[in-house]
Amino acid sequence: MGMANREISVNIPGNLDPVYSNRIQIAYKEDEFTFLFLHEIPGMNQARGKAIVSISPRHAKNLVEVLAKSVADYEQKFGKITSPEATAQQESNVTIRGYS
Numbered sequence: 001m002g003m004a005n006r007e008i009s010v011n012i013p014g015n016l017d018p019v020y021s022n023r024i025q026i027a028y029k030e031d032e033f034t035f036l037f038l039h040e041i042p043g044m045n046q047a048r049g050k051a052i053v054s055i056s057p058r059h060a061k062n063l064v065e066v067l068a069k070s071v072a073d074y075e076q077k078f079g080k081i082t083s084p085e086a087t088a089q090q091e092s093n094v095t096i097r098g099y100s
Contacts, residue, residue, distance in 0.1 A: 019050040033060040 021037035028034065034054045038047040055063065075081060 021050050023047055028057075028060075030057075032056060 019037065019039075021039055023038040023040045025036040025038065026033060027036070032054045033056075034052065036049060037051040037053070039050050040047040071081065
């Protein structure tokens with residue numbers, strides 16, 4: 001079933017900068033899922049790549065479970081997250097150039 005609950009020590013390097021992403025592109029092949037995190041510049045029809053992260057299919061499945069639980073917990077605490085229909089339709093029609 002999901003990931004076992006265990007505590008691990010996490011070391012975050014001091015030079016690791018946080019990034020903001022408001023769009024994501026996902027690609028996959030047999031042995032990995034690749035997430036391209038982007039920052040779309042409003043009104044410019046441009047997006048800048050911020051991070052590329054590849055994970056195994058097993059970790060991708062675990063990510064789905066953990067993210068679903070986190071969203072449910074968030075909504076219980078702060079209220080339902082809604083997405084305007086226009087935004088959802090617009091996001092599905094974006095072509096990203098310059099990444100292969």
